[in-house]
Amino acid sequence: MNRSLIGELVLKDWRLYRPMILSCMVAGAGALALSQWGNEPTLVVGAVAFFIAIIMAATMLPLAGILTERKNKHLAFLMSLPITFLEYTTAKLISTLLIFLVPWFTLVTLAISVIGFRNFVPHGVIPMTLILCGLPFVGMCIMIAAALVGESEGWAIAANVFCQSSYGLTWYFLNRIPVLHNNASKPKPVWDPLTLNILGGELVLILVILALTYFLQSRKRDFVF
Amino acid sequence: MNHLAIDMAGVGKTYRFFSLENIELKLPRGEIMGLIGPNGAGKSTSIRILLGLVHQDHGDVCVLGHPMPAEQVAAKWDIGFASEDMRLYESQTLGWHMQWMQSIYRNWDGGYAQRLLKRFGLRAEQKLKGISHGQRVKSTLLLVLARKPKLLVLDEPTTGLDPVARHEILRELTDVMREEGRSVLFSSHNTQDVEQISDRITFIDRGRIIDSMDKEMFLDRWRRLRLEAPFGVTLPALPGVIGVRQEGRLAIATTNAFNPGLPHAYEQTGARVQRIENMTLEEIFVANVERSREEVEV
Numbered sequence: 036m037n038r039s040l041i042g043e044l045v046l047k048d049w050r051l052y053r054p055m056i057l058s059c060m061v062a063g064a065g066a067l068a069l070s071q072w073g074n075e076p077t078l079v080v081g082a083v084a085f086f087i088a089i090i091m092a093a094t095m096l097p098l099a100g101i102l103t104e105r106k107n108k109h110l111a112f113l114m115s116l117p118i119t120f121l122e123y124t125t126a127k128l129i130s131t132l133l134i135f136l137v138p139w140f141t142l143v144t145l146a147i148s149v150i151g152f153r154n155f156v157p158h159g160v161i162p163m164t165l166i167l168c169g170l171p172f173v174g175m176c177i178m179i180a181a182a183l184v185g186e187s188e189g190w191a192i193a194a195n196v197f198c199q200s201s202y203g204l205t206w207y208f209l210n211r212i213p214v215l216h217n218n219a220s221k222p223k224p225v226w227d228p229l230t231l232n233i234l235g236g237e238l239v240l241i242l243v244i245l246a247l248t249y250f251l252q253s254r255k256r257d258f259v260f
Numbered sequence: 261m262n263h264l265a266i267d268m269a270g271v272g273k274t275y276r277f278f279s280l281e282n283i284e285l286k287l288p289r290g291e292i293m294g295l296i297g298p299n300g301a302g303k304s305t306s307i308r309i310l311l312g313l314v315h316q317d318h319g320d321v322c323v324l325g326h327p328m329p330a331e332q333v334a335a336k337w338d339i340g341f342a343s344e345d346m347r348l349y350e351s352q353t354l355g356w357h358m359q360w361m362q363s364i365y366r367n368w369d370g371g372y373a374q375r376l377l378k379r380f381g382l383r384a385e386q387k388l389k390g391i392s393h394g395q396r397v398k399s400t401l402l403l404v405l406a407r408k409p410k411l412l413v414l415d416e417p418t419t420g421l422d423p424v425a426r427h428e429i430l431r432e433l434t435d436v437m438r439e440e441g442r443s444v445l446f447s448s449h450n451t452q453d454v455e456q457i458s459d460r461i462t463f464i465d466r467g468r469i470i471d472s473m474d475k476e477m478f479l480d481r482w483r484r485l486r487l488e489a490p491f492g493v494t495l496p497a498l499p500g501v502i503g504v505r506q507e508g509r510l511a512i513a514t515t516n517a518f519n520p521g522l523p524h525a526y527e528q529t530g531a532r533v534q535r536i537e538n539m540t541l542e543e544i545f546v547a548n549v550e551r552s553r554e555e556v557e558v
Contacts, residue, residue, distance in 0.1 A: 108347040115341035117333045256315040
């Protein structure tokens with residue numbers, strides 16, 4: 036593996052998409068601030084806006100970093116560099132994940148801190164918050180896979196539509212699970228087996244999607260750009 | 261050290277609706293080869309195979325002594341590739357790209373890059389969004405040339421350029437070629453551009469190399485003979501003549517192996533040689549493609 040050049044590609048993406056990430060972080064922090072205003076409507080609006088900020092980061096990164104790069108014909112330029120197709124894939128997986136982790140980790144930590152310190156909502160909501168924040172992470176991995184493996188705008192858009200419509204549905208069904216629903220209103224976080232299984236499931240799903248993406252890319256013989 | 265910058269032997273690649281067949285391409289180090297073919301002839305596919313981006317189904321590819329695609333990374337350190345459809349990051353400046361290339365390539369020549377900036381009339385601090393196509397091509401070439409590659413692979417770099425920009429780019433390429441040991445593969449469907457800078461010419465059509473030789477040899481061997489046939493006589497295609505078009509008594513014989521004895525041979529058949537014309541590279545290319553297609557159909 037050509038580590039130095041993979042590092043250069045990751046740094047390049049970081050420099051290019053830093054403003055985008057920063058704006059998502061500011062939006063997410065603003066949404067959290069709004070949720071602390073003191074009444075229920077602002078709490079709901081703030082919470083929804085907070086998740087939208089995370090979803091924005093999860094959507095924009097694969098679209099800008101992979102799809103737009105292909106659509107705007109930057110790939111020919113990148114592939115003229117001394118890298119292989121698989122090294123490009125590795126660089127894209129690393130950069131998209133690392134760059135996404137910056138706003139994701141910051142906003143999730145901020146949200147849990149706010150819930151923990153402000154006592155505005157029951158602390159029992161923390162596990163559910165983590166589960167919900169994990170969904171855009173899984174969605175982003177699906178979009179990375181579609182954009183890289185599908186090599187077309189159509190697949191990436193289809194994956195995007197699928198993810199966007201799945202978030203609402205998944206939230207709805209999670210909220211209808213009695214154990215999770217009841218735990219959310221408790222004064223302390225409850226880490227019951229179901230919660231841990233769902234969180235573990237999200238993590239496994241992320242790893243499987245990324246590994247599958249890498250495997251499928253490694254099987255390709257021709258690089259289309 | 262291998263004396264060939266590019267060595268493709270028996271290379272084939274099959275797609276659903278197109279295939280490259282038995283490509284033989286040899287470019288000695290320090291020479292400039294023009295790869296001419298109509299749109300869809302297989303120029304870009306051949307180039308992608310050369311760069312290791314597309315894997316050939318069969319045949320051997322060796323670039324700067326490196327077997328491809330196995331050693332594509334080692335080879336690409338010394339290859340400068342620019343294509344017509346290559347785009348830089350429009351949200352960034354040319355200076356940003358130059359800095360990035362400098363951090364990647366040990367051979368990056370900052371002084372030369374600055375000279376090219378002036379020569380091409382580019383500004384490093386200008387964002388690439390909204391610049392003209394000519395400036396975009398020049399920017400890409402600057403980034404490629406300042407790396408000081410041993411092999412330049414240019415895929416239709418002058419397509420869509422105005423005559424002034426084309427002239428500037430071709431002049432710069434000609435200057436670059438003076439540097440010792442630099443080899444260039446220049447693909448285009450514009451024969452004028454290729455004729456201007458190439459030592460060797462290769463014609464490709466429908467996935468096959470149909471002819472390849474020294475440029476001067478092409479221009480020397482190909483001739484058009486304007487003939488006047490005796491009444492009622494159809495002139496034959498003599499050895500070395502690839503085709504005779506006759507309307508009434510006037511005939512045009514095209515040869516790809518001209519020798520001073522050919523006009524005399526036609527006179528022996530009773531014809532009168534009105535004129536012997538040199539052919540342009542474009543005419544040679546078209547005649548070659550037509551002959552090749554006829555052969556395939558037969």
